[in-house]
Amino acid sequence: MTNYVLLNNVDHKDLKIINTRSAEYGDNVMFAMTFPFEFRNIQSCYPIFFQKNADTGQLYPVALFGFQEKENLFLNDDGWDASYVPLMIQRNPFLIGFQEVKGEQGAANKQRVVSLDMDSPRVNESEGESVFLEHGGRSEYLEKTSDILEAIDNGYNNNKDFVNTLLEYELIESFTMEVTLNDGTKNQLLGFYTINEETLQNLDGEALGKLNSNGCLQPLFMIIASHSRIKTLIEKKNRQAL
């Protein structure tokens, strides 16, 4: 379970965060949300697909780490074995939230606030990175995390625009991937969505121009390039089966 509270330098002055990557700390996830601005880094390590938010039905891009629930093929005894760890993983156990603040004329404004999950096993007072400096100032680690949270917050809106544009051009389709391992066992990947490459190839110049000016064209091809990483996942899975 999660227990999010607003971060402050009084209650949390001695707080430390363990940044080790392992199943013990909840890194055994099959996928994580990703954002167009980090696609370049993501595609060098992970395949990118789309998922639907079960609560809203809205599509969002994800980086895939495994073929079944709780499987993260990038985790090993030494941590997370990849050159780039997605922002949605790096931000743990912090979350960006909003608080209504009364402005000068009494108008309610929404302000970004940082919260953290007090139930996360990463949160403690003895081990890991300090959140605040000795006299209550923000640590370099917290500054970095705040930047990540801000990027994620912008990323949510980027994702909405990106997905809506792709849907408008009917560029997203549902798909089922069947992966056969060396030992003959089969894994089926259900409930994910991908780029309809045939539709993409048949787009005319005007459509491509629009996608480009919207900033959607490059991430689109990043996604397609990322699919060569499926092979990486299969290799990892095969090695694990040995």
Next chain:
Amino acid sequence: MVNAVKQIVIVGGGTAGWLTAGVIAAEHCQQPESTIKVTLIESPDINPIGVGEGTWPSMRSTLQKIGISETDFFRECEASFKQGSCFSGWVNGAKDDRYYHPFTPPHGFEDTNLAAYWQAAREQISFAAAVCPQTELCNRGLAPKNISTPEYAFNVNYGYHLDAGKFALYLRKHCVEKLGVLHLLDTVVAVNSSDSGDIKSVSVSTGFDVAGDLFIDCSGFAALLIGQHFGVEFCSKKEFLFNDTALAVQVPYQNESDAIASHTLSSAQKAGWIWDIGLPTRRGVGYVYSSTHSSDEGAEVELRQYLSETSLGVDSDSISLRKLKINPGHRQKLWHKNCVAVGMAAGFLEPLEASALALVEQSAKMISEQLPANREVMDVVSKRFNEKFLYHWQRIIDFLKLHYVLTQRQDTAYWRDNGQSASIPDSLQELLSLWRYQVPWHLDAPLIDELFPAASFQYILYGMGFETQNHPERSTSATKSMRNANSLFQENAQRTLNLLGSLPTNRELINKIKQYGFQKI
């Protein structure tokens, strides 16, 4: 081409008119090479009846074909999900007397007839619950899908409840703005014939004539073209279906968050039955009854009684009633010369099983798919159209009457008279005697596009407690399928449990559609 059909003129702008316009225009008017024009003349003086608030699952594919987004449809038309009908008090009038006719056919219906195997277990579980998850879903007011299910797709089959007035307006907007239907807000004052007896044009009140090659009469009970102009005979069916009057009301919810029923509730009364349809912001309720068996005052007392029992916290006594007259029956021909009638102009029986809009959709579909290229072949198409739809009308009469004839109720003359054999069509009597010994199955339905498949007959028969003395153990194929049947029953039970755990309520999902919308994929 000689006498090519190019101008299609629809007279009447209710749901029937706009649905027909939409289906035809979406198919025939969207290409640069298209030569067909659809014009719809709608009288500003006539209000649509606007109580047709239930649809079949076929409406999903109709809307999709017309190019309507399901999200917009929900947002604009006060729509909610309908998974079937629940009949309360039809068997014996006891407190627990209710059964379902769900939209999903029995599990494995393609090749296994579970009704045959259910007979042995009939005391333990209702037929509908044994073969379909929707009974349980409806009992809990659950939706037939999730917000992540794509638009028009489903976890279990569904149609809609909707606000008929808003639906007609929404269809009009879509037809005019997206499909290029020409809309004339004017009243038809004269029908002008050509030498051959065809309709050449109709004159409108602003003083000009609208010429056409094919005229579609969607003018409702007035039946301006098929009835008033051509005088095609009207065949009353009141000898079989007694209901000829309806009192309709709109009932607000007490709270914004009140549950929205996932089915049409049909409650049997002394001289007819009450429909109860849940929309997001109100219920639509009405008593349809036989004026031979009840006075209007008596019916109003019964309806108000029902409202006070079912609308806690709502001042139901102050709700005003609207009275509608029904003349149950249909035209002896639906397509005459260059004029075809769709909707109430073609006929109407009664609201039971909401067949009216389904017939409109079927009619529009056949007119569109078989649209005669010219006047010469129109008579071939019209002959086939008449054969098919007269058959449909007869089957609907049989199916509706089936709901009444199996009752054990003897408490009023209405129910006793419904059991009189003179009031039962011969075709239905034949089927009933057959079904004493064999369960309804695919071959009972001769047409490929049958309106009511054998599954529907099964749900009503066995919901009403009808007994079929069949012996699957004596037949080679049925014995072989026995094991399969048992696993189908188990699968249905398991699937029901899974769905109960994963589906939101109707209200929750409708709120989410308004907030987020469905995805196309």
